[in-house]
Amino acid sequence: MTTAPVTVPTAPQADADWWRQASVYQIYPRSFADANGDGIGDLRGIISRVPYLEKLGVDAVWLSPFYPSALADGGYDVDDFRDVDPKIGTLEEFDEMVAALHGAGIKLVVDLVPNHTSDRHEWFREALASPKGSNARERYIFRDGEGEDGELPPADWTSIFNGPAWTRVEDGQWYLHSFATEQPDLNWKHPEVHEDFKRTLRFWSDRGVDGFRIDVAHGLAKDLGEVLPSKAELKAMPKDGTHPLWDRDEVHEIYAEWREVFEEYTPARTAVAEAWVETAERRAKYASPKGLGQAFNFDLMEADFDATHFRDIVTDNLGQSAKTGSSTTWVFSNHDGVRHATRYGLPPRAGRDVKQGAEWVLAGGPDDGIDRELGLRRARAATMFELALPGSAYLYQGEELGLHEVAEIPDEQRQDPSFWRSTPQTRGWDGLGRDGCRVPLPWTREGESFGFGSNGAHLPQPAWFADFSVEAEDGVEGSTLEMYRAALALRRQLQSAESLEWDERLSTDDVLAFERPGGWLSITNFGDDAVALPDGEALLSSASLEADEEGGLLLPGATTVWMRRTA
Ligand code: NOJ
Numbered sequence: 001m002t003t004a005p006v007t008v009p010t011a012p013q014a015d016a017d018w019w020r021q022a023s024v025y026q027i028y029p030r031s032f033a034d035a036n037g038d039g040i041g042d043l044r045g046i047i048s049r050v051p052y053l054e055k056l057g058v059d060a061v062w063l064s065p066f067y068p069s070a071l072a073d074g075g076y077d078v079d080d081f082r083d084v085d086p087k088i089g090t091l092e093e094f095d096e097m098v099a100a101l102h103g104a105g106i107k108l109v110v111d112l113v114p115n116h117t118s119d120r121h122e123w124f125r126e127a128l129a130s131p132k133g134s135n136a137r138e139r140y141i142f143r144d145g146e147g148e149d150g151e152l153p154p155a156d157w158t159s160i161f162n163g164p165a166w167t168r169v170e171d172g173q174w175y176l177h178s179f180a181t182e183q184p185d186l187n188w189k190h191p192e193v194h195e196d197f198k199r200t201l202r203f204w205s206d207r208g209v210d211g212f213r214i215d216v217a218h219g220l221a222k223d224l225g226e227v228l229p230s231k232a233e234l235k236a237m238p239k240d241g242t243h244p245l246w247d248r249d250e251v252h253e254i255y256a257e258w259r260e261v262f263e264e265y266t267p268a269r270t271a272v273a274e275a276w277v278e279t280a281e282r283r284a285k286y287a288s289p290k291g292l293g294q295a296f297n298f299d300l301m302e303a304d305f306d307a308t309h310f311r312d313i314v315t316d317n318l319g320q321s322a323k324t325g326s327s328t329t330w331v332f333s334n335h336d337g338v339r340h341a342t343r344y345g346l347p348p349r350a351g352r353d354v355k356q357g358a359e360w361v362l363a364g365g366p367d368d369g370i371d372r373e374l375g376l377r378r379a380r381a382a383t384m385f386e387l388a389l390p391g392s393a394y395l396y397q398g399e400e401l402g403l404h405e406v407a408e409i410p411d412e413q414r415q416d417p418s419f420w421r422s423t424p425q426t427r428g429w430d431g432l433g434r435d436g437c438r439v440p441l442p443w444t445r446e447g448e449s450f451g452f453g454s455n456g457a458h459l460p461q462p463a464w465f466a467d468f469s470v471e472a473e474d475g476v477e478g479s480t481l482e483m484y485r486a487a488l489a490l491r492r493q494l495q496s497a498e499s500l501e502w503d504e505r506l507s508t509d510d511v512l513a514f515e516r517p518g519g520w521l522s523i524t525n526f527g528d529d530a531v532a533l534p535d536g537e538a539l540l541s542s543a544s545l546e547a548d549e550e551g552g553l554l555l556p557g558a559t560t561v562w563m564r565r566t567a
Contacts, residue, residue: 016267018107019211019294019392020327021495022059023488026396028335029066029088030075031440034453041440041452043089043097050100052470056400056481057488060107062213062272064335066094067113070120072182073161073417074335074438076111076215077118081200091207098208107210109270114197115216116183124184132173139193140184141176141224142169150174155228162422178219178245180417188220188254201261201269211270217286217295218275221251239278247277255291262293272296272329272392280320287326294392296329301337305344305378305558307512307526311502314389318500321391327498328391332382333399339437340382342405345375376402377558380483380542381524384560385512387487388522390498395484398441401468402480405436408462415459435459442469478544486540490562494520506534511555521563523555530554536563 033045043066053061065075068085075085084094101108117124123139130136132144143154145168153166154174166174167181176185186193201212223244229237234244241249255271262269273286273295286295299313321328332340347369379402386393409432414420419433440458442465443451450465466472473479496517503521506513510527525531530546533553538545541561546554555561 018059018267019270019272021390021498022107022392023057023387023491024060024062024109024392024394025053025056025058026062026064026334026394028064028074028397028438030071030458031438031452032397033441033443034449034455034457037453037455038087039449039453039456039458040087042087043084043093045453047093047097047100050097050104050106053101053106054104056485057492058106058395060109060210061101062109062394063111065111065113069118070182071415072118073180074415074434076113077116077120077180077182078113079118079120080122081112081117081197082203095207102208108208109211109213109272110204110209111215112197112200112212113215114186114188115219116177116179116185119182119184127175127184128169132171135192137173139187139190141187141222142173143176143224143228145172145174156231157234158231159421161418178216180421182417185222186220188222188251194254194257198257198261201258202264205261205265205269209269210267211272214271214273214292217255217273217292218247218251218277219245220254221248223248239282241282247275247282252285252288252291255286255288258292259290270294280316284320284324284326287321287324289325294326294329296331296394298331300382300386301331301333301340305382305526307508307510307524310385310524310526311507311512314500318390321498328389329394330386330389330391331394331396332379332386333396333437334394335396335438336434337437339379339396339399339403339405341376341379341399341402342370342372343375344378344382345371345373347371372404374558375404376480377543380480381526381558381560383484384487384540384542384562385522385524387491388514388516388520388560388562390500390516396437398437400481400484401442401470401473403441403465403468406439406459406462407432407436409435409439409460413460439465442466444471445469483540483542487562490540494518494562496520515565519565521565522560523563524560525555525557528557530556533561533563534565536565538563 030041032041033049034041035044035048036042065078066084066088067081068079068083069075069077084091098108126136127140144150145154146152150172153164157165159165159177159179161179166176168174177183178185237243239247271292273292275283275286275295277283283295286292297317303309303313317328414433414435416433416435439461440452445466448454449457450461450469473481500514500516503513503515506523511525511531513523515521533555539562541559543556543559546556548554
């Protein structure tokens, strides 16, 4: 159904292309700021920190789930897609938050979780109370079990968080959950599921939300058939659009429907897909202007701090986005990965990736072999590299403080289901789980929960948070916070056409230099030894520059500088 276009309150720069080169700051609401003193961050906390976000200079906020939830998966287990968790606030406070952000010129992107509901969602409760084969069960993926009495799961599949992907209900049937038991997968072949999500998109768009981040966008369309393949067979199947569970071609029919909804608004609502797919070509389908419009690429998040890797990734992704007409995205940290300041301090390993990063963090403590100083230095250089690139930069709360992953969380205080559903033997990408990057932010050097709230924090904050607090870094020359502020402000001034040109004269195996239209030059030294800089005005650097004997400027190792060329 297409309704007449409506105009709703939006941020002042009501430019339809605002998202193309935006800096987007991810707020994990339960860990950002707690205004009501219950140890859990809330919407009032966010409202109170809008001046902070404005001063930071971000263009948009991506708000992770804030919906009613038992927090079986940090809010990605949603009880009601059209309400606010009472632990976090109310719909009225949501409206106030939108107005405050828009008043500060900041757009708002909310997380939408369409692959599954929580097991407390009214649909799932109805499904449990209804007989086999009922309409209520059809909204989910129920099957009879195997074995004489159906006592075995319909297939031996493992969930993404480890452990079985099927759970049995009272009358003996089993339901599919790709993630935790509390997250039953929806059946996107059911028309009511389609209608309900369109209603949700309009619900939040009518409240002034500017865009959506689509969780597990590659998982909605499924085709299970009568006979289910085994786990081993599933694994062997190509993910080329025909896999029964992931990245099926027909998922794009759903996004084409959503595109019609986005276009009902002025400016059109935007979307960015979280789609873990095999190739950049397949990712591009999600970023199509006829679909979601933009897709995350996590390539930099998975790469070593290495000039060749970075260059290949940038070239590949800019090429793909040029083909689709989308703009590309860059991410170093988010709520699912080991923070990049820590990742880059890991002992060198060939082909190391985020998974092994998590394993190292698992070691914890001061003798864990992580060089945190080097990690942060590289992270700052990487961030300035990212902020000079064309496309959108997605930043994760706390990275602007240079926060490290918190390794020292006692097991009994861990919340991440991926930790609880795995054993040290089966822990894969999640290693110690994802709690270490979700610890509530430190705002002050001292005091109750470092200024997060007045009554504790839902995950324990380590003593070293004091030195990474906003208070410790605010106004301090050279602090990570001041670097982010300066870089984001300059980026706004310098950002121009979505293109870059590699400077082949300056680039080497260890150095990447590129220029944006208008003469903005970014140079990153990934190596250890200082290199000479060309003539020009140095605008900002991620660490202090050095001088050679003749007074010429040198770029030390693990540093990025932005320059404006002089003739
Ligand atoms: C991806 C989200 O980023 C992650 O945090 C969540 O656990 C899964 N999707 C399941 O919703």
